[in-house]
Amino acid sequence: MYPSVRQPAYAPTPYNYPPNPSLSSRISLDEEVRLATSSAERDLYDSLAEIYSVIVTLDALEKAYIKDSVTEAEYTEACDRLLKQYKAILSDETVLREFVDLETFKREWDMECPRATERLRIGLPATVEQPTPSNAGVTGAAIAEATQDFITFLDALKLNLLAKDSLHPLLSDVIQSVNKVTDRDFEGRGKIVQWLITLNQMKATEEVTEDQARELSFDMERAYHGFKSTLK
Incomplete structure (x- = not known):
């Protein structure tokens, strides 16, 4: 049995994650960093960063569920919240145009996250898609x-x-x-x-x-x- 690890029920900001060496190595220090030139552009970048966080967090949550590191109730609550966040962010047409689609976004940012990809495709927590047996009485x-x-x-x-x-x-x-x-x-x-x-x-x-x-x-x-x- 794996040790119990409580997963967050929300998507943390991407700045909470340690840098990925494989991505950092491709960044040229001589290349000028493009900064947001307006509040609208800054909001767009923030939204795309949140989508990145949702995908990474969801993938980690799916792995934790498979390893039995979280309870079904904890998994269901966290997964449902992440799926709603993902949909809410992409309800903005400007964000959606920049995002294009999940596969395009993953290619752009060199993401794999296969478990998150499947969960986002289905749009339901695994506990809802395939319910587990329950001994609770039906009312x-x-x-x-x-x-x-x-x-x-x-x-x-x-x-x-x-x-x-x-x-x-x-x-x-x-x-x-x-x-x-x-x-x-x-x-x-x-x-x-x-x-x-x-x-x-x-x-x-x-x-x-x-x-x-x-x-x-x-x-x-x-x-x-x-x-x-x-x-x-």
Whole structure:
């Protein structure tokens, strides 16, 4: 068993990390350092630095979780917070234009971070994506909450609320409330996770197509019935 190491539930500033010799060796001391010439430019650089910190911290957190150095509750809280920070920073169009995409950013700053890359692609903590067995008793309130979240999501589709920023939070509520009720696999559960990944990779204002909306509605109806079958 590895020694317990508490990971921070927030992304520290990049200045907390020791310098990387492999990066430092490529910096010419004769090259003029470009400084920010305006407050807007300085804010942009600060935001990009925070994204760097989130990625590095998330990668370390994923490794700690795999090594059982953090509890599931600590991991879930910290991972969820880092994912929200990442999305919040990239909600700024200026930052997003400079960032381009995750793979471009990683190449620019010579980053690997494979575990963070996968977690950002999925957009969910590992404990939510694949719940672990629990011996806790299931309450009627938890079942009612999961049922209501399914209905709310399906109603949103019927009302043509098709933007990512409308659907993703509602679908996240579905999977999290379902996980409070059962850790058993059921028909359609995998589709919930797949759609969460699809929505996570869309821009906030981007909408699913009409065909996607029909497919999503069909998959969620099946998932809802699959979930109810686990309660019998």
